Amino acid sequence: MKDEKYNRSIGLQCPTCGCTSYEYEHGVDETIEVAKCASCGREITKDELLQENSENIQEHISEVGKQVTDDLAKELKASLKKAFKGSKSIRIK
Structure with a gap:
């Protein structure tokens, strides 16, 4: 990342x-x-x-936190799909 x-x-x-x-x-x-x-x-x-300016700063922190969480979820899903590629008994949606 x-x-x-x-x-x-x-x-x-x-x-x-x-x-x-x-x-x-x-x-x-x-x-x-x-x-x-x-x-x-x-x-x-x-x-x-x-x-x-603490409210504005907190809003930016929240936006970055959400973006990091979304990106980590995408990376985890992609790595799991790659790890279990070709497996007939495990499917990742």
Whole structure:
């Protein structure tokens, strides 16, 4: 199974205006501490931004989980069909 298929990039929206463009202020160790909305200028911490977008993030996680489950089921079915190919007493639908 190819993992690249399940990578997602989620645009985090400003809770005030819905914009997805930010200017970032980096902390001591190059991690983002404060994001400033490019549209309305609201400053928000990384944690607050993630919390405000948690519903959107969870929806993407659910979509990827469903896709992984469906793909695994298809792979399992295909491998079982291949393993029991030619067997007269076992049929896989």
